[in-house]
Amino acid sequence: MDSTELGRRVDRLAREHVEYRRARLLEADLPVDPLPLFDQWLADAFAIRDGMLDLAADLLWLEPTAMTVSTIADGRPRSRNVLLKHRDERGFVFFTNYQSDKGRELAARPEVALHLAWTPLQRQVRIEGVAGRVDRDESVAYFATRPRGSQLGAWASAQSRPVTEQELATSYATVEARFEGREVPCPDHWGGFVVEPHTIEFWQGRPDRMHDRIRFRRRGVGWHHERLAP
Numbered sequence: 399m400d401s402t403e404l405g406r407r408v409d410r411l412a413r414e415h416v417e418y419r420r421a422r423l424l425e426a427d428l429p430v431d432p433l434p435l436f437d438q439w440l441a442d443a444f445a446i447r448d449g450m451l452d453l454a455a456d457l458l459w460l461e462p463t464a465m466t467v468s469t470i471a472d473g474r475p476r477s478r479n480v481l482l483k484h485r486d487e488r489g490f491v492f493f494t495n496y497q498s499d500k501g502r503e504l505a506a507r508p509e510v511a512l513h514l515a516w517t518p519l520q521r522q523v524r525i526e527g528v529a530g531r532v533d534r535d536e537s538v539a540y541f542a543t544r545p546r547g548s549q550l551g552a553w554a555s556a557q558s559r560p561v562t563e564q565e566l567a568t569s570y571a572t573v574e575a576r577f578e579g580r581e582v583p584c585p586d587h588w589g590g591f592v593v594e595p596h597t598i599e600f601w602q603g604r605p606d607r608m609h610d611r612i613r614f615r616r617r618g619v620g621w622h623h624e625r626l627a628p
Contacts, residue, residue, distance in 0.1 A: 417605050417606075418520040418602075418603025418604050418605060418609065419520075419604075419605055420519060420520045420602075420603065421519070421520070421521075421602055422602065422604070422610060423600055423601075423602035423610035423611075423612055424610070425612070425623070425625065428612060428623055430620070430621065431620075431621055432598045432600070432614035432621055432623070433485070433487075433598075435600060436485065436523060436598065436600075437485065439516065439519070439521055439523065439600070440462060440463070440482075440485075440514075442516070442519055442521075443462035443516040443519060443521075444462050446516075446518050446519060447462050450518075461481065462516065463481045463482040463483070464479050464480075464481060464482075464514070465479065465480060465481070465482050465490075465492070465512050465513060465514045466478070466479055466512065466513040466514075467479070467480050467492065467500060467510060467511075467512055468510065468511040468512075468513070469499075469500050469503035469504055469507070469510060470503065470507045470509060471499070471503045471506075471507075476499065476500075476503065478500065480492045480493075480494060480500075482514070483540065483590070484540075484590075488592050488594060489527060489592050489593045489594040489595050490512060490525065490527075490592065490593045490595065491532060491536075491590050491591070491592045491593075492590065492591055492593075493537065493540060493541075493588070493589060493590045493591075494557070494588070494589075494590075494591065495552065495555070495556075495557035495558075495587055495588050496531075496587050496588065496589060497556070497557065497558075497587045498557035498558040499557075499558040500558075501557075501591075504529045504591060508528045508529045508530060509526075509527075509528060509529075510526070510527060510528065510529045510593055511524065511525065511526050512524070512525040512526075512527075512593060513525070520602065520603030521600070521601060521602055521603070522601045523598065523599065523600055523601070524597075524598070524599040524601070525593065525595050525597070525598050525599075526595070526596055526597040527593045527594045527595040527596045527597070528593070528594050528596070529591045529592065529593045529594075530591065530592060530594070531589060531590065531591060531592075532589065532590035532591065532592050534589065536589075536590060537584055537588065537589030537590050538583075538584045540590065541583075541584035541588065541589075542581075542584070546582060549582035550570060550573050550574055550577065550582060551570065552584075552585055552588045553573040553576075553577075553582070553585055554566070554569040554570040554572070554573045555569070556569075595616070596615070596616050597613060597614065597615050597616070598613070598614045599611060599612065599613040599614070599626070600612045600613075600614075604628070607628060608628050609628040610625075610628075611625065611626035611627070611628055612624070612625055612626070613625075613626050
């Protein structure tokens with residue numbers, strides 16, 4: 399790539415700018431508890447995603463439930479996306495292989511940060527808290543709802559470990575034959591984490607980068623909120 403082409407690409411990024419005007423996030427509209435507000439924002443994300451699907455099958459906004467999970471390993475942050483599968487009074491639940499990198503990292507250091515971004519709504523939510531395993535019965539019950547292929551994959555994949563494509567295909571075929579004609583049980587090494595939130599920040603994009611940022615912090619059994627500078 400010559401310097402002229404590189405300059406054009408850099409200039410394209412530098413000039414990229416979207417003005418955020420969709421909504422406001424004002425203290426007068428806040429609930430006492432931030433979790434119902436999270437539920438409403440998630441419902442809004444599903445509504446706009448479903449509206450996009452009605453317009454055109456190819457216009458797919460992927461995964462309103464996708465969230466980044468950040469852990470700590472050897473003093474360094476590590477992030478990846480998972481799917482939010484449940485939200486209740488305990489916090490935010492996702493499922494994974496307990497022997498994966500994130501599973502082992504959360505076992506060693508349960509402090510965790512979550513991030514959900516709903517770009518068409520010009521919104522994002524940041525969550526910080528502590529993760530712990532859900533009860534085994536809850537993991538088994540959720541596993542039973544997964545598509546069979548996903549169930550087999552949980553047995554076939556030694557998540558986060560080096561593997562060749564052929565080794566992975568062989569492992570899946572072996573597991574498929576093992577459970578042929580019967581239900582696939584939940585592996586002992588697979589299950590859920592629930593993140594108990596200590597801090598939840600709601601971000602609503604605004605013009606001139608003067609975004610609305612409201613941070614809720616847990617205080618005893620309740621919550622305290624404050625506005626943050628954009």
